[in-house]
Amino acid sequence: MTPILDNLLVLRRTIRIHGPVLALLLVLSFLAFGRLMTGDFWAPIDFQILLDAHKLSPEPWLMFQHVGAWFSQPLLQLAFVFEYRVFGTDYGSYVAANILLHALNAFIIYMLVNMLFYRTKLALLAAILFVMGVGNYGRTLQTLAGQEGLLLAFLHLLVLYLFIRNDYRREGKLLSPYLVAGLIIYSLTGLTKASTLSLLGCLVAYKAFFYNARGRRPIFSNDLLVFLAVGLVFQYGQSRWGFRTPTVVTELDGPLVYTYLSALNVFRYLHLMVFPLQESSLLRDAGYLVQAIYQVRVVIRLVLTLAVLSLSFFGFVFGSRPLRFFIAWTYITLIPFSAQAPGTSWLNLTHVYLASTGFCVALAAGTTGCVNLLRVRRWRRLVPFVVPLLFVIVSLTLNILLDSRNRQLATSPAIQALRQETLDHMVERPVRLQQTR
Secondary structure (H helix, E strand, C coil), X not given: CCHHHHHHHHHHHHXXXXXXXXXXXXXXXXXXXXXXXXXXXXXXXXXHHHHHHHHHCCCHHHHHHCHHHHHCCHHHHHHHHHHHHHHCCCHHHHHHHHHHHHHHHHHHHHHHHHHHHCCHHHHHHHHHHXXXXXXXXXXXXXXXXXXXXXXXXXXXXXXXXXXXXXXXXHCCCCCCHHHHHHHHHHHHHCCCCHHHHHHHHHHHHHHHHCCCCCCCCCCCCHHHHHHHHHHXXXXXXXXXXXXXXXXXXXXXXXXXXXXXXXXXXXXXXHHHHHCCCCCCHHHHCCXXXXXXXXXXXXXXXXXXXXXXXHHHHHHHHHCXXXXXXXXXXXXXXXXXXXXXXXXXXXXXXXHHCCCHHHHHHHHHHXXXXXXHHCCCCHHHHHHHHHHHHHHHHHHHHHHHHHHHHHHXXXXXXXXXXXXXXXXXXXXXXXXXXXXXX
């Protein structure tokens, strides 16, 4: 049997076994968030993205005249240009693409968890929780700008899955199709900044936690070193020629204070996944019960901090290797987003999208573990599903409230004026991009 035929048979078997799961996740994703497609553009940044895509659309290759474009996620920009050519200014189509990406991300999570845990039910529950927005609340799905995070998460998960599968099936061989495909995707997308840091951190964590299961092969093996080298090249290129955001370290807040605030923000993001209440217009318009709960937020967050620390500690000490990996995943994917501008305290809910994977896996592991302990109790074994069900209800409720607020913003005079201004620019002749250095 030739290698090509062997790979085709493996692909066919994978589709036959896991295809129904993908179909289920697609259905759940559109059932949960399909109503978002009936809305309209409400975020000012979306109009800027549309205008940039309109300017790039006639000659998208001109963006590569600047060397920095090669280190600034060019595939993402080309994806926006392609979508603009197909969708134009149809808000519903962009949201449909977001929902589709979200379902694909959930499917990769299912495949990854199933490969590491060897427990299909646990992997399916974790993927369902993720696709229903548990921990991330579907906030990323509601804007065109949010698609960048969805696509980055898709590429992040895909590269990670290919890397780990290569380590499982091919013992980390450099010429394996899995590793070659992962490197090609990684190189073409230019996963810079937070994506590179969290991805490389997750790869190192996998190598460390599965050291014995991998036959005690070195943690910094050749395949990981290749990924690190490519990541360093992109980091250097991005810092040398790409766009650089200003540092958040000021003369007032030095390195020590910055480190303290960053560590504090990691826990604040963990709180946000479980207790999604923070100061906002949505909270100010909420009912009495929500306001009363928010008034005791200090006590709730203190309890959550103790719970997170204890669960993390006991998970690392007594948990399985996969559970330790996903606990580490949660922290690793939050650290790059832990910085914030001086003088601000608002957290970006979209930053918990990838980190919520670890939360969904831990919740699924705890639920299935309790179900197994109660398997002889007939209907009582279903009681542990109440907890994840409550998280699903909270997620969908919050998403509906966010959607309602966004629809009001879309009809505001400021957004209407911005929409008309954008349309006026689009009817003009596209501006040819100038080469910059």
